[in-house]
Amino acid sequence: MSRSVLRVCLLLLVALGRPGAASESDQDQGEEERTHPPRKGLGHTHWSYEDRNRWSEDYQDCRGTMQSPININMASTIFSPHLRAIQLSGYSLPANERLKLRNNGHTVFLELPQSLAITGGYAQQYRAVQLHLHWGATTGPGSEHTINGHRFAAEIHVVHYNTKYDSFKEAMVQPDGLAVLAAFLEMGPRDNPYYQELLDHMQQIQRDGEEVWVPGFNIASLLPVNLKYYYRYNGSLTTPPCYQAVRWTVFNQTMMISRDQMLKLITSLRNDDGKPLQSNYRQIQSLHGRRVLASFQPTFFAPKQLPAGTASSAAPEEHSSSSFQAGDVLAVLFGVLFAITALAFLLYIHKQRNQNARLDSPIKSKVIYTAATTENTA
Numbered sequence: 001m002s003r004s005v006l007r008v009c010l011l012l013l014v015a016l017g018r019p020g021a022a023s024e025s026d027q028d029q030g031e032e033e034r035t036h037p038p039r040k041g042l043g044h045t046h047w048s049y050e051d052r053n054r055w056s057e058d059y060q061d062c063r064g065t066m067q068s069p070i071n072i073n074m075a076s077t078i079f080s081p082h083l084r085a086i087q088l089s090g091y092s093l094p095a096n097e098r099l100k101l102r103n104n105g106h107t108v109f110l111e112l113p114q115s116l117a118i119t120g121g122y123a124q125q126y127r128a129v130q131l132h133l134h135w136g137a138t139t140g141p142g143s144e145h146t147i148n149g150h151r152f153a154a155e156i157h158v159v160h161y162n163t164k165y166d167s168f169k170e171a172m173v174q175p176d177g178l179a180v181l182a183a184f185l186e187m188g189p190r191d192n193p194y195y196q197e198l199l200d201h202m203q204q205i206q207r208d209g210e211e212v213w214v215p216g217f218n219i220a221s222l223l224p225v226n227l228k229y230y231y232r233y234n235g236s237l238t239t240p241p242c243y244q245a246v247r248w249t250v251f252n253q254t255m256m257i258s259r260d261q262m263l264k265l266i267t268s269l270r271n272d273d274g275k276p277l278q279s280n281y282r283q284i285q286s287l288h289g290r291r292v293l294a295s296f297q298p299t300f301f302a303p304k305q306l307p308a309g310t311a312s313s314a315a316p317e318e319h320s321s322s323s324f325q326a327g328d329v330l331a332v333l334f335g336v337l338f339a340i341t342a343l344a345f346l347l348y349i350h351k352q353r354n355q356n357a358r359l360d361s362p363i364k365s366k367v368i369y370t371a372a373t374t375e376n377t378a
């Protein structure tokens with residue numbers, strides 16, 4: 001009898017020990033992946049981007065102290081409960097509303113009607129102007145912002161201006177003039193049909209200055225579904241004239257496009273020199289004491305955090321969709337292990353009852369635990 005109890009205790013211990021062990025090994029694996037050095041964009045760069053360290057010679061704002069992009073160190077962000085979910089209005093456009101898609105020599109650029117607006121998540125309302133993308137080369141990723149030193153494959157920027165100003169031009173020199181919504185793009189297994197709306201036309205605008213009209217679609221589909229979790233900081237345009245007018249929103253959830261789509265994005269366009277338009281991202285700028293706010297508590301999602309400067313671009317899925325997947329997996333794991341433990345316990349009781357019913361008197365079979373205790377102490 002005492003041996004049976006010991007066996008159950010051992011079973012319980014083993015079962016309960018498993019989740020801890022699993023999470024530790026997950027962490028180890030994560031650490032291993034994280035220790036790969038980040039890959040830099042070593043491929044062809046556009047001339048203006050090759051020249052990026054000299055931008056400030058012609059544009060003095062480019063040497064300001066509130067420049068973008070930045071590296072977001074999750075551990076240094078400050079949770080702000082005042083940052084509400086971003087709300088978009090008018091983003092779903094009918095197909096008969098045509099939009100101009102243009103190769104401007106620096107990026108692919110979609111003009112947006114002013115009916116698109118940010119109506120929540122900022123202190124003021126902002127009207128959309130355009131969206132564009134930043135990407136890398138076949139040799140490396142090309143997002144502008146980085147998270148804990150991790151550079152994502154690409155990044156989308158949707159540019160808006162504050163409705164309290166009469167025009168984008170007027171707003172772009174004001175500290176609260178612009179709001180840019182940024183999201184990271186990663187490679188996933190499936191084609192993204194919304195990004196395909198743009199990628200379908202890339203061949204038509206291969207050369208600098210070329211443009212094409214594309215049918216309207218739901219522009220919000222180019223952004224993450226989760227608009228609640230984001231980082232917010234004050235920064236600048238990431239291209240000359242580098243005006244320090246941008247209230248940045250960098251979403252935590254990333255977008256997925258297929259490898260073929262990413263390849264199309266990277267290889268379709270050419271710059272004004274006729275060279276491939278690639279690695280069109282600016283280098284990370286110093287924070288100069290700026291604080292980065294978070295609309296959520298990043299420490300809560302500890303399993304997905306990467307140590308600063310050690311993130312790997314070889315494992316982009318590490319950051320996929322959101323930081324909550326690891327939490328979900330652990331929850332399911334714990335649930336399953338709990339169920340197994342409970343089942344084992346029930347089976348044990350059932351077995352003991354049968355045994356007692358066969359061997360012992362009916363009265364004794366009802367008091368298995370008392371009997372075990374008695375035998376133990378004896």
Ligand SMILES: [Zn+2]
Pocket residue numbers: 132133134157238
């Ligand atoms: Zn941009």
